[in-house]
Amino acid sequence: MRSFFKIFFACLLALVIFSLVAFFVGAGIIGRALQPDKPEVGSKAVLVIDLGSPIMEQTKESPIAELAGKEDANALGLYDLVRMISYAKKDSAIKGIVLKAGYNVNGFATNEELREAIVDFKKSKKFVIAYGEYMTQKSYYVSTAADKIYCHPQGHIEWDGFTSNLFFIKGLLDKLEIQPEIFYAGKFKSATEPLRATEMTEPNRLQTTVWLNDLYSHLLLTTSEARNIDTATLHALANNGTIQSPADALNNKLIDGLRYDDEWKAEVAKNLGEKADAKINFISASKYNKAADYKKDGKNKIALIYAQGEIVSGKGESGQIASDEFKNLIRKARTDDGIKAIVFRVNSPGGSALASDIIWREISMARKVKPVVVSMGDLAASGGYYISCNADSVFADYTTITGSIGVFTIVANMQSFFKNKLGITFDRVKTAPYADMGSSDRPLSDAEKKFMQASVDSIYYTFKSRVADGRKKDIVFVDSIAQGRVWTGTRATGIGLVDRIGTLQQAVDCAARMAKVTDYRTREYPEQKNLWEQLFGSSSSSDVKEKVVKEEIGETQYNLLKKLKKVQTLFDIPQTRMPFDAEIH
Structure with a gap:
């Protein structure tokens, strides 16, 4: 009898799954049949x-x-x-x-x-x-x-002019008796400031003032040309609150x-x-x-790989640049003889140093086989620049935020929080002095702090070496423009981090010229998910959860929650990340 029920329920489950698949496939076919491939634009x-x-x-x-x-x-x-x-x-x-x-x-x-x-x-x-x-x-x-x-x-x-607002939580950590132990390389590397300061340090204030004024100057110059109003007048309108x-x-x-x-x-x-x-x-x-029939059709292919989001190790989630996925995408484009060039579109504030190096390696390998052109979007900073620096040619917009060549890592010492706030204590047995290094329930020893700083310094040197090799610059010069400093696309062009100001389309055109092809089409990666993947993929459930939470607590509170959650991702893993999520208004 038990065997009968096993077979019965297995068959029932198979029938349900088959019915669901048939339903969605049928719905897709019917939906496409009912809808014309191209909607009517009409006249005028x-x-x-x-x-x-x-x-x-x-x-x-x-x-x-x-x-x-x-x-x-x-x-x-x-x-x-x-x-x-x-x-x-x-x-x-x-x-x-x-x-x-x-x-x-x-x-x-x-x-x-x-x-x-x-x-x-x-x-x-x-x-x-x-x-x-x-x-x-x-x-x-x-x-x-x-x-x-x-x-x-x-x-x-x-x-009104622009303002850049930063989010500091050192006061909160002090109240909770949480002591982040921070190690960084680069005097402008301000990504850890929200954890170790209550306001901007002077180096960060300097760099923020420079790049924010670059963005503002671009707005003034563009408006001046379009509206035939001199920039001094436009500046005064904002200064006077007119x-x-x-x-x-x-x-x-x-x-x-x-x-x-x-x-x-x-x-x-x-x-x-x-x-x-x-x-x-x-x-x-x-x-x-x-x-609109605007997409080119040609015999040859140019791979257009979109890298948008934080850089993370492993598989990652939707909206992230995961090292496993992107190393495979770049490798796929490299080994496909039909693809004559690669355009790597980067829009990223950076992230994991290790994941950045994994992707950098694949770009380096691809460059030996075919032209690789990088096009920078809103952000290509820190790890975003790491994965960009070794291309044959690097494009950016005037207002792209890039550079931030620096490294940091954070270890959370939560001993006082556990003991004084929660009444929790810890004890352990270990077989070697450093077996528990990095545990959040105790502070680091002096020797362990030296290990951590040495690791950060080593990664920073590697980062600078990657930039020096890719941009064909002396490492001493790279160090002078690195130090975690953020640059706009305009200034990055002047110091050699970027080759030229140009759009994504101009980067694609450049790749085609370098590959000596005129008859080509772009092949985009990551490839679009089909109906089944969107219905049952992990990203679909996370999108639903995000929407529900956002509607429940509001946009402003949701963004604050995301920032607090993002703090968790900064601990224990060496990071090549730009300054901590500056909001520009």
Whole structure:
């Protein structure tokens, strides 16, 4: 009888699994059959680009949302968005672009490449109108590429200058009697400051002042050229707090008018040769992306590998640069004879020193076989620079944050916390003096502290050597520009950390020239997950949990929680990470 039930339930389980697979496969087939491959753009279409939508490096497809009929199912990646705008420039169905300029969550370099694409689009003589109800400075920066900038009469436009806020928890650790024992190399290596100080150290204040003013100068210069206002006047507007209302922005020529929703749409209709109240054929970027045929098709392939997120050892999670995954991706591109060159797109604040070296090694191996070009996004700092420095050519945007060549490691001494706060004590037996080195229930001995610092110094020397070899620089010179210091793309070009300022598309073009191919297409990695992987993969459950928590406690509290959680990842493992998550407003 027991055997019967075993067989029965095994068959029942198999039937359920088969039914589920058949259901999802069938749903996918039916969904694709019901939906046309390419949506109709229609006539006199106006492309809408929402600056409030997060723009990742790589397009994230969502077959589940597509099956549900959601129009904006796929989150567009920057490279696809830029190429799509270029295609729209020549598409007779697209008559203009509207920028929804509200709160902009994207990084400076991302906005820079998007703005360049808008400027290029305008060469077609098609109109570009930007409109916002609450326009942040990053949204305004992109909007300066438009022919006209409008704001809601009762809205708001930020023009206050930039600030960088850092998050310090030393006071909290002191109250809890937790003593982090910190070892670092590089006087500017400020990633550990939140744990060992209550405010910025002078070296960090200096470097932050320099790179933040570089970003601000880029905003001033770009706005000056676009709006025909000298930079001194723009600077004074921020210093004096002049822009307190949309009317102030209009009076000082930052914008072209105050418009309600119906009024700016009436102007769009006029540009289309229609009546003011005519229905406008607005098309979202996500929908147009399905209709636009902008991707090259060629015999040869150029691998485009997107490395976005923190660098971690092993398998990692979604949104991380995991050493196991990326060493295999780079190796796959290296050994594929059909791939003639590799473009490595890096957008990372760094992370594990060991994982960075594993990825560096694969880049070095690939470079011996075929051209390797690095394109830096918003961040390519510390470990992000480690994995970039050995390419044949390195591209960055003006506002890319890079450098931060330095190392640190942290060991948590929680003895007092356990004893005085929790009433917990520890004891042990060991067979060698250092068998328990790094245990969180006791402080390090003087000898152990020397071991830890020696390890950090050794990794720092290796890091500098990698940079010196890859950039063909003397290691003494590398040390002078290293020390954990952060640089913008502009300054990194001047000191040789970067070869040239350029977009991802220009990096792809460079790789093609180096490989001496004209007939090519890009092959993107990591490859998109299919329906089954998205339904049952580990990333899908983590995405759901993140969404639930964020909705429950709010965006601000969720970001604070993430920062506290991230502190845990900094302990015990040598890190090549940029300064601790500076928030720029």
